[in-house]
Amino acid sequence: MTEPLAYLLFGLAAVVAVWAGALTVLNRRVDNPLFYAAAVVEVALVATMVGGFIALATTDRDVDGVTFSGYLLTIVLILPIGVAWGASEKTRWGTGVVVIAALVVMVLSWRLLQIWQGTSV
Amino acid sequence: MSDASTRSGPGRILVAVYAVFALAATARSSVQIGTDFDNAPLAYSLSAVAAAIYILATVALARGGRARPLAWAACTAEAVGVFTVGTLSIVASDHFPDATVWSVYGQGYGYVPAVLPFLGLAWLWRTREGHAG
Numbered sequence: 001m002t003e004p005l006a007y008l009l010f011g012l013a014a015v016v017a018v019w020a021g022a023l024t025v026l027n028r029r030v031d032n033p034l035f036y037a038a039a040v041v042e043v044a045l046v047a048t049m050v051g052g053f054i055a056l057a058t059t060d061r062d063v064d065g066v067t068f069s070g071y072l073l074t075i076v077l078i079l080p081i082g083v084a085w086g087a088s089e090k091t092r093w094g095t096g097v098v099v100i101a102a103l104v105v106m107v108l109s110w111r112l113l114q115i116w117q118g119t120s121v
Numbered sequence: 122m123s124d125a126s127t128r129s130g131p132g133r134i135l136v137a138v139y140a141v142f143a144l145a146a147t148a149r150s151s152v153q154i155g156t157d158f159d160n161a162p163l164a165y166s167l168s169a170v171a172a173a174i175y176i177l178a179t180v181a182l183a184r185g186g187r188a189r190p191l192a193w194a195a196c197t198a199e200a201v202g203v204f205t206v207g208t209l210s211i212v213a214s215d216h217f218p219d220a221t222v223w224s225v226y227g228q229g230y231g232y233v234p235a236v237l238p239f240l241g242l243a244w245l246w247r248t249r250e251g252h253a254g
Contacts (some may be wrong), residue, residue: 066156074211082137089133097137104141 006113009048010106012041017102018080024095030087038083038098041105045076052112061118068115077110126248127185127192135244138237139179145230146172146222153219161218167206168221174199178241179212193245200238203227205236 081103209228227234
């Protein structure tokens, strides 16, 4: 879990958050482009989870493994659940759910980096 | 009998935010209680109570209908809890050596926990029976 990777995830999720936020303001439902954008982020998140578990298994540093694993598993679940819950609401509020999900992914990617570096509480 | 009103429209977002806090509080209290309970038994027990209330509120708001009384109760308990624990964590800080979801009125979570119960109660009020939108 390197800094550039965390920044990449943070940035990708931020793009989805802003995009979904704009659609919410414009009173639009979750549409296909937004869905595909979220899917791209999800691919990056799954790759991060796999890489994260490998890194956790091979590192000789003292990382809080339980918390780190929990965040890795959580971060891949948030967008699929959020998009599913949001897309089944046929109003702008469903798009707002995608905003929330993307914001959560941003926070989680930041926390992942902190936990990996041992700089968290 | 399930009515969609509490999970429709803005309620969609409300349920999503509640779900996030249910997850965050559950995960946090599980780790705290599982690894380090003796460090702060009071704080960690209250953390678990918070997690349970968030789960109840999430499910009750998502179901609506007959679960509405449960949603009222959960949001009320949540409001009482966040202000009780928030105050305790300040005046009795030696019992709260480690942060929980409700410490200092949810400071670690952008104070969202202090606002959320009132959004929940307001939403239940707005979607009450016989009230159009």
